[in-house]
Amino acid sequence: MTAVRPDAGRRAYFDHAATTPLRPEALEAMLPFLTAEFANPSGAHAESRRARMALDDARDRIAELLGAGPGDVVLTSGGTEADDLAVQGGWDAAWGGGPDGPGAVVCAAMEHHAVLEACRALARRTGAELRLVPSDADGLVDLGALADACDPGVRLVSVMTVNNELGTVQPLADVARVAGERCPSALLHTDAVQAVPWLDAAAVTAPADLVSVSAHKFGGPKGSGALVLRRGAAVRPRIGGGGQERGRRSGTPNVAGAVGTAAALAATVAERGSTVARVRALRDRLGDGLAGRLCGVTESGRREDRVAGILHLRLDGVESEALVVLLDEAGIAASAGAACSSGAVEPSHVLASLGLGPEAASSGVRFSLGGTSTDEDVDHALDRVPHVVERLRN
């Protein structure tokens, strides 16, 4: 046989949920701060003042676009740090050393590892009980199970805005209502990392007290993110030092990162309407085309519940770990779920949270599109994917 060689010929990128290319607006905005305007914004000289102004401008813009005041935005190294700061730092600020015993933390079983591990670490550190809430078969957090998990002893609830593997938009307003009824004093955190490219993040995350975002998911630079604090929520710092970010996150500010984040966010918000419509059409054409060309395909989650960019399929009789290798050789970058630190594909805890067994949970593949996805990308996938899947089934 003549195998298609990796990295040769046409390639189509379907891994925007993992990361997106840097937007030109972000690059342009960042370049001065990677070159001439290099100063530390904390200094007392003209060079620093220029950097400080750029940082403050960026924060103002990020805050406005996320529906918060500039004092309520903590710039972080990304989504993972924002999640950790929210879960652990938010808990400590609200409940640290409280007189009523350790209490409980509730989060969706389908949360990103950044939230799951922060909750586990919190539970280990404080003695709090961790309660994981399963999902329904359509990839939405089970509100009945959430209600069962929430009682007045619950001090923090974390439910993501959009699931990263399936693209399902979680019913955050309902989550807030349930939590408000059953554990009114609990903080509500949402990891909105996958929401920003597709939804009005300010509006959909409004019910949450703590909101995490990550720049590189919407065309910003890696290593830059933010935690938004609403309604007076506070965080105890997880990183001490020079007291930057109003003492909430020490470390020399990443000026270029903040500037790039603001530029990417502004451009994303400005173009969101047209991008969502265009990408949704591409995504649906890909989903419909593959469903028409292959049997044994199940699309995870209802389309009306999902953000525009994500198509998650379960393919009967196919191991996703092998599938992504062959897709790579066929010129298609897709994902088989979460990758662990060694690069191996971990069995999907998201699919497990839907009640799927190990075999079904290892048959999932995610095609995630973005603003730079094209009709040609979809054509390429429709041309190659069926062939690869059939080969694996033979």
Place this chain on the structure above:
Amino acid sequence: MRSTGSRTSSSACETRPVRVLVAMSGGVDSSVAAARLVASLGAADVVGATLKLWGGDSDSGCCSVADVDDARRVADQLGIVHHVFNFAADFEAHVVDPYVAGHAEGRTPNPCIECNRHLKFDRLLERATLLGFDAVATGHHARAVRDPDGRFRLLRGADADKDQSYVLAMLGQAELARCLFPVGASTKDEVRAEAVRLGLRTAAKPDSQDVCFIRSDVGRAGFLGDRVALHPGRLVDHATGDDLGAVEAVELVTVGQRRGMGHGTDGRRRFVTAVDVPARRVTVGPPEASLAAGHRLHTVSWVDGAPAVAADGAFAALAQCSAHGRPVPCAVRRDPDPDPDPDGGGHALSVAFATPQRRVAPGQTVALYDPDRPDSVVGSGIVA
């Protein structure tokens, strides 16, 4: 001589693979194996894969992130694609769980052999075939050669001290036809020298030791103690039945073991002759009591079918009872009263040593070699 990989490992080059998946553990042998394949086949036809086998803690071996990093960086240097395959569930089911269950029942399984049997030369081979590869290569010190009759032979590695044919003795024609051992014809020194010459970062890495999924600070006792109940037992004399004292955990004692068994009244060292977990009893005796006339084997495999037997129903072989044990002459016959085979394959055999040998623990593997061609593996089985 500089080997150039696959094409020198076979006398039938023209039919040999065009596209090879090389299993890269992050060690020096598999790094050089990959380098040799790249030299002979070109980078486009070689892909590296590291197996993630163990989700728990480990020092090193096949599983750690540091080893994956080494493998990936060697692959980068060689200009080949590298993947990580997560076979942790299979490893747990086929290697770790049986290892734990075996000890709980007084047996001593060899996890490296079971990993080769179920993971590297089954799961990985299957994955490789699915992905369109013609063969899997590993850094084992053994040789797979094709005889003029078209049949494959499994031969000892050229470096007698590093020979790994024992842990590959379960391979048959179907596997050997799709296996390459590019460093099998070289000594370890040659492999290391080549790695140095090529500037591979793994050149000076020490050989892997011990069981890869057990951390050295936890040890076998700690590992097993976390997973099964360990029971104290009595130490009993093999001849008199006298109670000689206590043992901390019968599950941690292996037949043939000397350490911790003390000395007899005559001052000679004592050996474990039997472990009976349900009875919580470890039987010991002097050196001569630790000898066995032979063993019965299950889970039998043949490199190229069962050898023809002589008029007495037996064939002659050399039995090797541990990874670097001395091969000893024996007569092998079909067991007249075979136990049900726990793994469902192969016929039970009985092996009679020409002279009694140190008793082999149940669960350990006996590899059989051809007395007329002592480098050539005939087959293997697990001691019942």
